[in-house]
Amino acid sequence: MSDLHLDSLEITNFRCFDHLVIEKLGxxxxxxxxxxxxxxxxxxxxxxxxxxxxxxxxxxxxxHRDEFVMGEPVNQADIDLFASLFADSLKNLFFGRIxxxxxxxxxxxxxxxxxxxFGLDAYSVEGDNTGRIKSLRILVPExxxxxxxxxxxxxxxxxSTQKLSMSLLRLDQVRKLLPKSGDIIGNIFIxxxxxxxxxxxxxxxxxxxxxLEVEVTKALQIIDQQIEKFAFVKNPPFRYPVIKRQSDxxxxxxxxxGEGLIRxxxxxxxxxxxxxxxxxxxEFETGLHHQVQADxxxxxxxxxxxxxxxxxxxxxxxxxxxxFQEAAAEDRNEEAMxxxxxxxxxGSGIEAESYNERLLGMATRQGVEVR
Amino acid sequence: MARIARTNLSQILLVEGKNDYHVLLSLCKxxxxxxxxxxxxxxxxxxxxxxxxxxxxxxxxxxxxxxVDADTDLKARWTEISSILARxxxxxxxxxxxxxxxxxxxxxxxxxxxxxxxxxLPGELEDFIAFLVPDKHSDSLWRHATQSLSLLPASPxxxxxxxxxxxxxxxxxxxxxxxxxPLGQAITARYLDANAPDAQCLMQWLKTLFVQAxxxxxx
Numbered sequence: 050m051s052d053l054h055l056d057s058l059e060i061t062n063f064r065c066f067d068h069l070v071i072e073k074l075g076x077x078x079x080x081x082x083x084x085x086x087x088x089x090x091x092x093x094x095x096x097x098x099x100x101x102x103x104x105x106x107x108x109x110x111x112x113h114r115d116e117f118v119m120g121e122p123v124n125q126a127d128i129d130l131f132a133s134l135f136a137d138s139l140k141n142l143f144f145g146r147i148x149x150x151x152x153x154x155x156x157x158x159x160x161x162x163x164x165x166x167f168g169l170d171a172y173s174v175e176g177d178n179t180g181r182i183k184s185l186r187i188l189v190p191e192x193x194x195x196x197x198x199x200x201x202x203x204x205x206x207x208x209s210t211q212k213l214s215m216s217l218l219r220l221d222q223v224r225k226l227l228p229k230s231g232d233i234i235g236n237i238f239i240x241x242x243x244x245x246x247x248x249x250x251x252x253x254x255x256x257x258x259x260x261l262e263v264e265v266t267k268a269l270q271i272i273d274q275q276i277e278k279f280a281f282v283k284n285p286p287f288r289y290p291v292i293k294r295q296s297d298x299x300x301x302x303x304x305x306x307g308e309g310l311i312r313x314x315x316x317x318x319x320x321x322x323x324x325x326x327x328x329x330x331x332e333f334e335t336g337l338h339h340q341v342q343a344d345x346x347x348x349x350x351x352x353x354x355x356x357x358x359x360x361x362x363x364x365x366x367x368x369x370x371x372x373f374q375e376a377a378a379e380d381r382n383e384e385a386m387x388x389x390x391x392x393x394x395x396g397s398g399i400e401a402e403s404y405n406e407r408l409l410g411m412a413t414r415q416g417v418e419v420r
Numbered sequence: 421m422a423r424i425a426r427t428n429l430s431q432i433l434l435v436e437g438k439n440d441y442h443v444l445l446s447l448c449k450x451x452x453x454x455x456x457x458x459x460x461x462x463x464x465x466x467x468x469x470x471x472x473x474x475x476x477x478x479x480x481x482x483x484x485x486x487x488v489d490a491d492t493d494l495k496a497r498w499t500e501i502s503s504i505l506a507r508x509x510x511x512x513x514x515x516x517x518x519x520x521x522x523x524x525x526x527x528x529x530x531x532x533x534x535x536x537x538x539x540x541l542p543g544e545l546e547d548f549i550a551f552l553v554p555d556k557h558s559d560s561l562w563r564h565a566t567q568s569l570s571l572l573p574a575s576p577x578x579x580x581x582x583x584x585x586x587x588x589x590x591x592x593x594x595x596x597x598x599x600x601x602p603l604g605q606a607i608t609a610r611y612l613d614a615n616a617p618d619a620q621c622l623m624q625w626l627k628t629l630f631v632q633a634x635x636x637x638x639x
Contacts, residue, residue, distance in 0.1 A: 389479060413468065
């Protein structure tokens with residue numbers, strides 16, 4: 050078994066987590082817990098880590114929750130407005146929604162090593178006459194009032210070394226901000242609503258006629274044994290998935306067969322494209338019957354191991370936990386981990402409790418409630 | 421029996437067999453203990469210990485009690501339980517408390533452990549029940565049962581030696597006014613003395629674990 054991307058997780062000052070430590074992660078992790086304990090926030094933190102706090106990812110997360118709502122800037126005034134709105138809305142990513150310039154940092158990563166840290170800093174910027182930056186220096190708060198050429202920039206540190214500093218005024222240049230599939234291969238977040246057809250279409254292009262296409266077809270057959278093949282067809286500007294069933298003469302749009310198939314296609318196709326990366330699935334069970342979930346987990350355990358993908362999924366449903374337990378019991382690599390987020394007994398924040406396969410097996414045999 | 425109907429209680433008592441279950445039920449009824457906890461028969465000590473570990477990580481319980489037999493080696497049984505607790509982050513004492521052990525934790529369920537018969541001697545539920553036989557040493561039927569057991573001929577179908585106390589109590593019960601009552605009913609029928617010191621001690625442990633206010637536990 051190859052090493053996991055993250056064998057533990059420590060999150061500081063991100064979203065609802067003041068400070069959260071998960072001592073041990075598995076290759077396939079199911080996150081459970083009551084509403085409002087931060088299951089989706091945990092996935093967001095993992096995405097920020099995996100994409101090294103890429104500003105486009107930060108913006109996508111804010112936009113996804115309607116915390117940053119603005120279209121493409123078209124002129125300089127727009128760009129200025131964009132930068133100030135973005136700087137302001139960034140605070141939503143920090144604990145307590147407080148972001149103090151130069152002071153507040155969010156950190157996400159492995160407990161011991163490998164952390165991504167980000168925040169806003171004030172810089173003193175010196176440029177040459179062509180506008181190229183000659184020198185950049187982070188100002189301490191005491192210097193703010195006196196500094197000339199001060200500029201607010203996003204700072205991203207990787208393992209305490211500065212990785213990126215980016216002017217918010219230039220964010221529009223790294224945009225086409227909504228990520229294209231090319232950007233997100235390897236580290237993919239599947240929201241409850243699923244991914245768009247165009248992104249899935251690009252994923253299909255990457256695996257068409259390969260062994261992985263066969264694996265995805267097998268996943269679809271969990272629901273419908275009649276499915277022989279699937280493909281994406283184009284009707285510009287749209288692309289959509291179609292399937293060919295034994296009993297049908299012609300291919301049919303996959304979406305006409307209901308929610309379950311499109312969910313399975315989304316998960317399996319994305320997993321097939323996440324090689325050596327991290328796959329995040331919000332509300333795994335959406336649209337899926339219990340027995341289907343168990344069979345899908347089995348495929349996920351196998352492919353995640355084969356492709357060196359680390360999987361994190363959330364769920365509310367007892368069905369989903371049972372299906373996960375069932376698949377984990379059959380998994381030979383001992384790679385499943387169930388993680389429950391819960392409020393601390395003393396009310397001082399959120400903590401995580403983990404079940405490895407051994408403990409999960411014990412809970413299953415003894416009928417112990419793990420959600 | 422109303423005690424088992426309530427399923428959403430956040431306090432559970434795990435026992436290893438149906439006899440333990442019925443004895444506890446009868447004693448709780450006799451002592452009029454409020455129904456603040458659910459008694460669960462896990463059918464075997466392995467299941468009790470596995471459930472204990474899973475429930476500690478589980479989401480449902482504030483306090484968990486376990487009652488298991490010490491069997492032939494009390495120290496070994498205690499080591500088995502305390503190593504599970506230590507693995508879960510508890511600080512169990514080196515030896516069990518003679519009045520029943522209670523181990524709090526600042527963010528996990530409070531754990532109570534009772535080793536049958538009395539947290540000191542090796543033995544099992546039936547040894548505890550023997551403590552409840554009224555005026556045992558002058559009881560002619562008890563003494564006769566003792567004598568009969570010592571005179572039993574060897575036989576391939578005879579019970580193994582460690583079950584001697586089991587044979588003793590059931591022999592004695594077979595000779596009561598209504599022969600052959602199971603252990604729990606023998607308490608209700610008052611063949612057995614529910615007010616014996618050892619029964620009081622067990623009930624006090626249960627009260628402290630499940631009935632007292634949480635703040636008194638940590639002290």
